[in-house]
Amino acid sequence: MCLAVPGQIISINENDEPLLRxxxxxxxxxxxxxxxxxxxxxxxxxxxxxxxxxxLSIIDEDEAEETLDYFKQIQEVST
Structure with missing residues (x-):
């Protein structure tokens, strides 16, 4: 099983080579x-x-926050 996690982009290092952005x-x-x-x-x-x-993709802030809240709930239950 694979897990992808939402995060907020805080800075970008632009590069002439798109694969190295x-x-x-x-x-x-x-x-x-x-x-x-x-x-x-x-x-x-x-x-x-x-x-x-x-x-892999851009998501809206509400969806990201909802997912992060689920991760917090899982952590609280498992401790």
Missing amino acids: LGRVSFGGVVKTVNLAYVPEAQVGDYAIVHVGFA
Whole structure:
């Protein structure tokens, strides 16, 4: 089973090579570098679904927050 997690793009490192376009993405305060090649329309402030270091799609803020809330509920139940 694979898991993709929503995160908010906080900065983008533009590059002349589209495959090397990278962004810093915050996952509830944990910031990771993510490849943005699959989402050329992505902008700072957008939420993206990320899997193994690649942003796969852009989602709206409400959907991202709802998913993050589910993760919090799962964590509370499992502790």
